[in-house]
Amino acid sequence: xxxxxxxxxxxxxxxxxxxxxxxxxxxxxxxxxxxxxxxxxxxxxxxxxxxxxxxxxxxxxxxxxxxxxxxxxxxxxxxxxxxxxxxxxxxxxxxxxxxxxxxxxxxxxxxxxxxxxxxxxxxxxxxxxxxxxxxxxxxxxxxxxxxxxxxxxxxxxxxxxxxxxxxxxxxxxxxxxxxxxxxxxxxxxxxxxxxxxxxxxxxxxxxxxxxxxxxxxxxxxxxxxxxxxxxxxxxxxxxxxxxxxxxxxxxxxxxxxxxxxxxxxxxxxxxxxxxxxxxxxxxxxxxxxxxxxxxxxxxxxxxxxxxxxxxxxxxxxxxxxxxxxxxxxxxxxxxxxxxxxxxxx
Numbered sequence: 001x002x003x004x005x006x007x008x009x010x011x012x013x014x015x016x017x018x019x020x021x022x023x024x025x026x027x028x029x030x031x032x033x034x035x036x037x038x039x040x041x042x043x044x045x046x047x048x049x050x051x052x053x054x055x056x057x058x059x060x061x062x063x064x065x066x067x068x069x070x071x072x073x074x075x076x077x078x079x080x081x082x083x084x085x086x087x088x089x090x091x092x093x094x095x096x097x098x099x100x101x102x103x104x105x106x107x108x109x110x111x112x113x114x115x116x117x118x119x120x121x122x123x124x125x126x127x128x129x130x131x132x133x134x135x136x137x138x139x140x141x142x143x144x145x146x147x148x149x150x151x152x153x154x155x156x157x158x159x160x161x162x163x164x165x166x167x168x169x170x171x172x173x174x175x176x177x178x179x180x181x182x183x184x185x186x187x188x189x190x191x192x193x194x195x196x197x198x199x200x201x202x203x204x205x206x207x208x209x210x211x212x213x214x215x216x217x218x219x220x221x222x223x224x225x226x227x228x229x230x231x232x233x234x235x236x237x238x239x240x241x242x243x244x245x246x247x248x249x250x251x252x253x254x255x256x257x258x259x260x261x262x263x264x265x266x267x268x269x270x271x272x273x274x275x276x277x278x279x280x281x282x283x284x285x286x287x288x289x290x291x292x293x294x295x296x297x298x299x300x301x302x303x304x305x306x307x308x309x310x311x312x313x314x315x316x317x318x319x320x321x322x323x324x325x326x327x328x329x330x331x332x333x334x335x336x337x338x339x340x341x342x343x344x345x
Contacts, residue, residue, distance in 0.1 A: 043305035051307030054103030058116035067293035067344030075297035110303040114138040154291040156193035158328040162289040164201020178237040186215040223250030245271035272343030287332035
């Protein structure tokens with residue numbers, strides 16, 4: 001499941017896919033004899049200074065987290081000048097700290113860290129920075145910007161905002177429209193952010209009322225059980241926003257068992273199963289809003305640029321940004337083919 005990141009930074013394109021293209025692009029729109037903006041060096045696809053990147057994340061016990069690891073590995077393999085030192089991953093704070101300290105002791109050039117707990121791992125981030133190893137903090141944010149050189153991650157509030165606007169536009173001409181929400185774990189700040197974004201978007205559509213909200217646990221089983229409860233309690237509604245595509249698998253089972261097809265459903269995160277259901281267009285799931293695991297590929301791009309002392313292609317600055325917040329794009333039948341390759345299992 002995905003952790004809240006309260007830092008809201010630079011918006012890059014429609015998703016992390018476009019962010020990755022921007023990060024790796026050098027001066028593709030300029031001829032060899034024309035200088036880039038401000039004549040700054042930028043990271044490019046062609047080989048440069050060798051860089052060893054240490055990558056430490058939590059245990060891949062969720063489809064999205066497994067996709068994070070896969071994206072980092074595949075991106076690193078793209079570059080002949082990158083060596084990736086990747087840890088096994090752990091949800092145990094002490095164990096993950098130990099794994100990161102091992103990477104520090106190996107004197108890697110740059111660290112990419114997705115902490116199991118941002119607060120708990122802040123000190124080891126500080127330790128790396130003080131050792132002269134720049135840190136790219138991925139998604140779950142450390143307590144202080146002093147613990148990282150760059151933060152890149154998703155936008156939980158933006159997920160809710162995008163879902164709310166998509167549903168709002170679909171129902172804007174329907175009098176007294178009713179929507180329900182299948183949220184994630186309520187003890188997580190990210191869940192509150194997603195709900196807040198959804199509620200704020202719906203304020204733009206006075207004809208729409210949210211009539212129910214049920215929290216699940218980001219699992220298939222909880223999605224099925226909680227969705228069954230929603231369907232039992234709400235005999236009629238027009239749209240559902242489900243926070244997470246993994247729990248959405250269970251939610252769709254409950255919908256099928258109840259024989260309901262009288263509403264549209266919007267998911268969250270960007271699972272392959274959701275993309276495939278959207279493409280088939282034979283059920284209630286019509287769209288999902290992204291929380292793209294491709295951010296890990298972009299984190300490798302950023303780490304490589306840091307290790308080579310480069311900036312970001314397409315920007316005038318000599319240095320990479322301090323913060324990048326990815327956009328929560330809506331994927332529906334009109335554009336699902338574009339994103340299919342990014343879907344996680």
